[in-house]
Amino acid sequence: MKGKRIAIIGTYDTKALEMRYVAERIASYGHEGILIDAGPLTGPGTPVHYPNHEVARKAGWELERLVKEGNRETIMAAMAEGVGAILLELFAGGSLEGTIGMGGNQGSAIAATAMRKLPIGFPKVLVSTVASGNIRPYVGETDLMVMFSVSDLVGGPNPVSRSILGNAVAAIVGMVEKGEPIRITERSRTVALTALGNTEAAASRISALLKEKGYEVITFHASGAGGTAMEDLIEQGVFGGVIDLTTHELVEEVVGAGAYVPVKPGRLTGAPAKGVPLVVSLGGLEYLCFGPRETIPRRLRKRKIYMHNPLNANVKASEAEMKKAAYELAKRLNRGRGPIEVLIPLRGWSVYGAPGGPLYEPEGNEALLRTLKKKLKPSIPIRELDCHINDQAFASACVDALLRMMEKQA
Structure with missing residues (x-):
């Protein structure tokens, strides 16, 4: 050797x-x-x-x-x-x-x-x-x-x-x-996907559906580093399509607080700038992540809090923070050069944010949706589905939307 x-x-x-x-x-x-x-x-x-x-x-x-x-x-x-x-x-x-x-x-x-x-x-x-x-x-x-x-x-x-x-x-x-180098055999059939534990069921279903149709799926944990890594690889031209299911990092980026603030600013900018077909949803946008309970800033400790595990606290985002995230989401998507669709599951954007869940507050969700609809340019469709983000129906809708855009662009 x-x-x-x-x-x-x-x-x-x-x-x-x-x-x-x-x-x-x-x-x-x-x-x-x-x-x-x-x-x-x-x-x-x-x-x-x-x-x-x-x-x-x-x-x-x-x-x-x-x-x-x-x-x-x-x-x-x-x-x-x-x-x-x-x-x-x-x-x-x-x-x-x-x-x-x-x-x-x-x-x-x-x-x-x-x-x-x-x-x-x-x-x-x-x-x-x-x-x-x-x-x-x-x-x-x-x-x-x-x-x-x-x-x-x-x-x-x-x-x-x-x-x-x-x-x-x-x-x-x-x-x-x-060692094993990264080998992308066919960019046009490689799809990026984002997930957290709260949206893992949806990500698994989306991944399975895409693989059944012959696509390679690379899933990124939306933990700050994962989303930034995905954005970097999008810039490098690795992907033919993106399903940004779990846009949680955006709310931490605009608020400037949380354990999952992106390593570098710029979530949801790569695919729009490159013209890569993009499906966007709202996974985890209704809460902030912190470490153990004692790491939660004092100003946030009166909010709804759910311990995902002893080392990970989920803290409900305020209505103002969610509106700010919606404004920034629309601003970034509006710059897009390629096909984009926004899919919204009306019965919850995470396990904990579903009706009856520990972080459910419909007022914040409604404020985010109002802002998004007002600020997003008309050429970007918003589809509202009567299901939860982790339902099979929502996974199918995401996959169908992406493949339709990819096939049209091919």
Whole structure:
């Protein structure tokens, strides 16, 4: 087997021994580690493939000027941009099969930001001293694998860090040797779908109906990262159609609160901009998600609350918030360049929001619908169905609408 090239990202001034240990472990599997120094303070003559001054130049800076004139934020952003540019150049040239980064707060941020530039499906691993906290800023909407280093990465490998780093190397080697790249065989027959636990029954039914008709279905969990990942893949031209069943993330985006705020703003913008046939519904738009009960902001604690599980609280959105979501939904759909239909199940948009459910408040739903009908341009049809979002009839209606638009566009 021909050896693979795996980039090793770290701040060489503080992580030299760890980076060289990782390179040795990669070499023991018959592969080559490509050392990239992301540390702005390493001196000249560093024995790496890409020294820090070259990294800085890739971001448009001379290293000496960057360190002299830049603040910490500017320096970190520049080094991350430079590392990312190197990774993309190697990837585009076919001379990179995987990447592994390591660091504390600063090094993790630089490495993660750079690795997120690589496409979904490309092997990427981060070993971080801060991985047991909130890692969303590091992972974003990508498939970056993150491992907690347990011990600090200072002073060279120790019995604990040797094990952790060795396991991380084994993971990245396994990915580059046996990993599975994303293969989209026929874009025109690949459909994106959004879901949450509250709309899972509908998503399962829609997926089954589409698969029966020979379509490939990729479902995204509408948890902030999932919806953003879908939008990115829509921009890349992966899908021939989209059923955005669960638009929950939009209400958190416009409110600016909740555990499922999109990683990047812009839900429900990709398909309209690309002209991809789009079916939209209102799954989960009537509530906000938070973590355990104590994470709910005090100003919201008098609202209806239902604990989806001990770590996930569903909080009823206010009428004003739902109207704001409807306004933004209409605004984004009105920019559409392709066929769009909005399907509304009148008997509930989620398990908990159905009549008799713990989050049912018809006044908010009605306010959202009034706003949507008023603001949505007449060329985008709104169809109201006398069923619940998880009913078979609604799944069939979504599939029929999408396939009709896709066939007409073909």
